[in-house]
Amino acid sequence: MAIIRNICLQFPSNLSNAKAENSVTTGKILRHSFCPPCNTITSNSNNRRGILSMSAIYHGIPRKVETVDGMNVNGIHVEEAPSEEANLENESAANVSLVTRLHGRFVEGRFVYRQIFVIRSYEIGPDKTATMETLMNFLQETALNHVTSSGIGGEGFGSTREMSLRKLIWVVTRIQVQVQRYGKWGDEIEVDTWVDAEGKNGMRRDWIIRDLCTEEIITRATSTWVIMNRETRRLSKIPEAVKQELVPFYLNRLAVAPEEQDCEKIDKLNDNNSERIRSGLAPRWNDMDANQHVNNVKYIGWILESVPIEVLEDYIMTSMTFEFRRECRQSNLLESMTCPTARVMESNNNSKNKNPDLQFTHLLRLQHDKADVVRARTKWHFKLK
Structure with missing residues (x-):
């Protein structure tokens, strides 16, 4: 930056x-x-x-x-x-x-941070709309600028000053993104983000994306974060000094309604229950972030490597839930695994229900020892022609 x-x-x-x-x-x-x-x-x-x-x-x-x-x-x-x-x-x-x-501006008494983006030609997919990776990049950029512009930003990648003094960084443990509609090339979108406490030792960050022209909410996202020591790579409790930095910015508001939150356990895939496996996925130098591990957005592309091509062509992803299990470094090789779940709905494009046409379970794991890196669940609807 x-x-x-x-x-x-x-x-x-x-x-x-x-x-x-x-x-x-x-x-x-x-x-x-x-x-x-x-x-x-x-x-x-x-x-x-x-x-x-x-x-x-x-x-x-x-x-x-x-x-x-x-x-x-x-x-x-x-x-x-x-x-x-x-x-x-x-x-x-x-x-x-x-x-x-x-970087943007604060609204609602400095509790909500807002940015506006234009969807560029290199941020769209074959159907000329923004991809899930693009949306995740917008979420990440807004979150980081929120910390920087709040006046409490430290030297780390999204860390506060007190966190930097203690060599602490944020790591995301779970994120859920719901997409009502993907913006098109040239569309202007408005991203709002805010934070709140999550349990005794975590933080929740939420986002809403609107179409700037119509003010329609087109994406909702929520995530949970914990603190890690950047040298030992061990999780840490949130120090009291860090809590005091964050408390003035806490806003008790949910972007995703409780009844729509994906809180169910994501099943673990293995060689026996996985339908498709893609091996030999290697992180590149440019896939690494400032905290010296693979950027979270990069996992989306690797997950899609094992999704059937006919699904990518004929369906649109409407929901993605990530559960992050461990870090991935540049020296690691990954395997991408995908399996349809038992709850696959029959296509009913004339219905307004929210049941997906397809639902998949995914796993990214280290190739050498089969250790989980990311578990994920995606939901897809048939594209209207």
């Missing part, structure tokens, strides 16, 4: 009005530059959206930042630029205000 130099993250006192303040007139084209006389600014007004191109310096490298109607694009949030007649002093103050919100 790019680091902004010589800027301290500060937030204005009235964040609830941020969205209204940052809206611009339909079709209006703005011009602004962080470091004049940087790059030439170009704009396009083919439709109702006004496009603003801006240049910011990240470690001395110019980087374009695009906005649509003054709102943040791909997680970057900027305000309306001051007029060209504004003096340099006011322009400098406006620049600082712009940079402080580069």
Whole structure:
């Protein structure tokens, strides 16, 4: 992630009005530059959206930042630029205000963190809609920026300051994602995230994804997290000092209703009850994250390696539940295993019930000793032609 130099993250006192303040007139084209006389600014007004191109310096490298109607694009949030007649002093103050919100903004009294993304061409699958991996990347990015922008972020990958002092990191133990609809290429989506306590020694993080245009909720997700020592790789209790950092941000709200939460045990697959096995899956260097283990999103692709091709072509994944069992390193080889469950429903596309057409159980395991890495359950509906 790019680091902004010589800027301290500060937030204005009235964040609830941020969205209204940052809206611009339909079709209006703005011009602004962080470091004049940087790059030439170009704009396009083919439709109702006004496009603003801006240049910011990240470690001395110019980087374009695009906005649509003054709102943040791909997680970057900027305000309306001051007029060209504004003096340099006011322009400098406006620049600082712009940079402080580069990652998104807080809403609902700083309990909810919000970002806006645009679905890019390289984030869609063969049917021109976002993939499950894309959605998981949006969730992860919003969560990390939530910690960074809250003012309690430490040196680690999503760790707080007190966690960094104690060499502690967060690890996810379970995550459930429900998809009502996948966004299309070019769609703008809005991601909200918040946290709450989970039992005596865990944290829950929830997300909601909306279609920015219609405000329809298209994805809900919930997850549980525990703390690990980054050197010993052993789980740790949450120190009291860390709890005190987190408590002011706790929000008692569920993204996934209790009756829809997938809390059932995920059965373990083996060589006898697995229908399909794909061996020899090797993590690459780019699959590793800043905590020196395989990024959680990478597991999705490996799980799908053992799903029948006709399922990938004719069905759409509507739910995925992960249960993380152990870390995976670059030196490990993995096996992907898939088996349909006993609860496979007959296809009924005219019905509005939520029963899946297909349901699978999955396992990723280490190839050398057969130890579980991830257990998963997926639900699929037949694609409407």
